[in-house]
Amino acid sequence: MEKHYQTYNVDCRDGIKEIAGDSIDFIVTDPPYFIDGMGSDWDDKKLKKKASKSGVVGGLPVGMKFDRAQGEDLQKFLEPLCAEFYRVLKPGAFCVVFSQGRLYHRAAMALDMAGFEIRDMLGWKYEGQPKAFSQDHFIRKDKNLSESEKEKLIAELDGLKTPQLKPQIEPMALAQKPKEGTFVENWKKYQVGLMNTKVSLDGMFPGTIMDVSKKVRRDESDIKIDHMTIKPVCLISHLIKLFTKEGQVVFDPFLGSGSHGVAAIAANRKFIGFEIERKYFDIANKRLDKADSSADLFATVR
Numbered sequence: 001m002e003k004h005y006q007t008y009n010v011d012c013r014d015g016i017k018e019i020a021g022d023s024i025d026f027i028v029t030d031p032p033y034f035i036d037g038m039g040s041d042w043d044d045k046k047l048k049k050k051a052s053k054s055g056v057v058g059g060l061p062v063g064m065k066f067d068r069a070q071g072e073d074l075q076k077f078l079e080p081l082c083a084e085f086y087r088v089l090k091p092g093a094f095c096v097v098f099s100q101g102r103l104y105h106r107a108a109m110a111l112d113m114a115g116f117e118i119r120d121m122l123g124w125k126y127e128g129q130p131k132a133f134s135q136d137h138f139i140r141k142d143k144n145l146s147e148s149e150k151e152k153l154i155a156e157l158d159g160l161k162t163p164q165l166k167p168q169i170e171p172m173a174l175a176q177k178p179k180e181g182t183f184v185e186n187w188k189k190y191q192v193g194l195m196n197t198k199v200s201l202d203g204m205f206p207g208t209i210m211d212v213s214k215k216v217r218r219d220e221s222d223i224k225i226d227h228m229t230i231k232p233v234c235l236i237s238h239l240i241k242l243f244t245k246e247g248q249v250v251f252d253p254f255l256g257s258g259s260h261g262v263a264a265i266a267a268n269r270k271f272i273g274f275e276i277e278r279k280y281f282d283i284a285n286k287r288l289d290k291a292d293s294s295a296d297l298f299a300t301v302r
Contacts, residue, residue, distance in 0.1 A: 003271070003292055004265050004269075004270050004271065004292050005261050005264070005265060005270065005271040005272070005288050005292060006262070006266075006271070006273075007255060007258075007272075007273045007281065007284060007285055007288065008273070008275075009273050009275060009278055009281040010274050010276065011274075011276045012081070012253035012254060012274040012276070013080070013081060015204050015253070015274045016081070016084045016085075016088065016253055016274070017084065017253075017284075019088045019272070020088070021087050022087075022089070022090050022091065022190075023088055023090070023249070024088045024089050024090065024093065024249050024250075024251045024272075025089075025093055025097075025115065025191075025192055025244050025249045025269075026093060026094055026096075026192070026244045026249070026250050026251070026269075027085055027088075027089060027093075027094075027095040027096070027097075027250075027251050027252070027253075028095075028096045028236060028239050028244050028250065028252060028260055029095075029097055029098070029251075029252045029253055029254050029260070030050065030097075030231055030252075030254055030256065030260075031077075031078065031099075031107075031253075031254050032074075032077070032097040032254070033074070033103060034070045034071070034074035034077065035070055035100060035102070035103065036075050047167065048181075055065055060252070066253040067095075070103065070117050071102075071103050071105075071106045072125075073104040074103050074106045074110075075109055075110050075193060078081065078097075078106070078107060078110035079110045079113060079114065081110075081253065082110045082113070083114045083115075084113035085111075085114065085116075086116060086177055088120075088243070088251070089177045090177070090190040090192050091177055091178065091179055091180045091186060091189075091190055091191040091192075091193075092176065092179035092186040092187070092190055092192045092193025093176070093177050093193070093243075094119075094174065094175065094176050094177075094192070094243040095116065095174075095175045095176070095177070096122065096131035096172050096173070096174055096175075096184075096239055096243075097111065097172060097173045098124075098170060098171075098172050099170075099171055099173065100170070100171075100233070101169070101170075101171060104121070104171040104173065107173050108127065110171040111175040112175075115177070115178070116175035116176060116178075117175065117176045117177075117178060118175055118287075119174045119175060119176050120174040120208055121171050121172070121174070121203065121208065122171070122172040122173075122208050122209075122210065122239075123169040123170065123171055123172070123208060123209045124170040124171075124172065124210050124212060124231075124235055125169050125209050125210060125211040125212070126170070126211075126212060126213060126214045127168065127213065127214070128166055128167030128168055129166070129167075130164075130166045131164045131166075131167065132161035132162050132163070132164040132165070132166075132297050133161055133162045134157070134160070134161050135154075135157055135160070135161075135162075135206070136154050136157075139153050139154055139157075144261075147201060153170060166209060169209070176193070178283065179193045186193070191245075191248070191249050192248075194245070195242050195243055196241060196245070197212070199241040199242050201238050206238075206242060210235060210238060212232050212234060212235045212238075213232075216234060230256070230257055230259055231260070232259070233259050233262050233263045234263075234267070236259055236260050236264075237263040237264075237266055237267050240263055240264055240267045240269060241267050244267075244269055246267070246268040246269065247268065247269065247270065248269055248270065249269070249270045249271070249272065250264040250271050250272070251270075251271075251272045251273070252271070252273045252274075253273075253274045254274070254275070255273035255280065255281065255284050256280050256284065257280055257283050257287065258273070258280075258283065258284025258285070258286075258287040259287075260273065261273050261284060261287070261288045262287050262288060262291045265288065265291040265292055271288075
């Protein structure tokens with residue numbers, strides 16, 4: 001039975017060099033966000049330990065550490081990768097890169113500098129948990145204030161918290177490799193470059209905001225997934241169906257737990273994925289094996 005996917009336990013910066021130019025129909029990926037340890041030196045154990053400490057990282061609420069170097073490091077990391085994305089994609093093909101609100105512009109710039117046309121910003125809408133912190137704890141620890149001064153300041157700052165609105169959207173950069181000729185000419189040659197407007201999440205014309213609850217992830221796999229940034233399969237499937245047709249090749253250089261591959265197989269596309277961490281590589285392959293078997297069974301009965 002022919003597999004519909006290929007996965008490799010490699011650093012994507014090395015593996016992608018082995019992919020032929022103008023051979024991939026679509027890239028959808030969720031790279032490290034480069035905030036609070038989520039960089040090229042990603043370490044799950046360290047990240048979980050930080051997050052478990054009352055939501056505080058380095059004395060600051062999770063996500064509140066503002067360091068301009070994070071954005072610079074993210075762009076520096078992505079620029080050579082985006083150049084490879086540009087090389088391997090067919091002319092007119094699309095690339096969707098997930099990012100984080102504060103650093104989205106760095107991901108978009110890396111794609112722009114590689115030669116892509118930034119077509120839009122998409123948004124995964126979900127209901128997140130409020131992460132803003134009051135300053136009560138820090139005021140109470142201030143040895144320079146008397147108890148009465150502390151109570152007065154706490155009362156004055158009642159309801160005032162760190163500038164973190166409740167997260168409800170995760171941005172994605174929608175980039176397109178320049179087409180050859182007109183949209184029709186490019187389509188005739190490469191079968192990419194246009195989107196399928198018959199695809200919808202809500203029965204309406206497809207839009208830039210995609211409302212998908214995080215809760216659906218619990219029902220999308222019966223395999224235990226110990227990963228911090230899992231994306232819903234139905235969300236990725238929607239993106240894949242928007243920008244590709246059946247039988248085409250979807251590529252994700254940051255495979256993680258395999259959700260993007262499962263989505264591609266479920267949508268009757270072929271899939272290539274890279275994952276550097278062996279633990280996630282093994283989890284992803286279990287999920288992909290199961291999805292592939294189900295896809296073959298479905299193909300047989302229909």
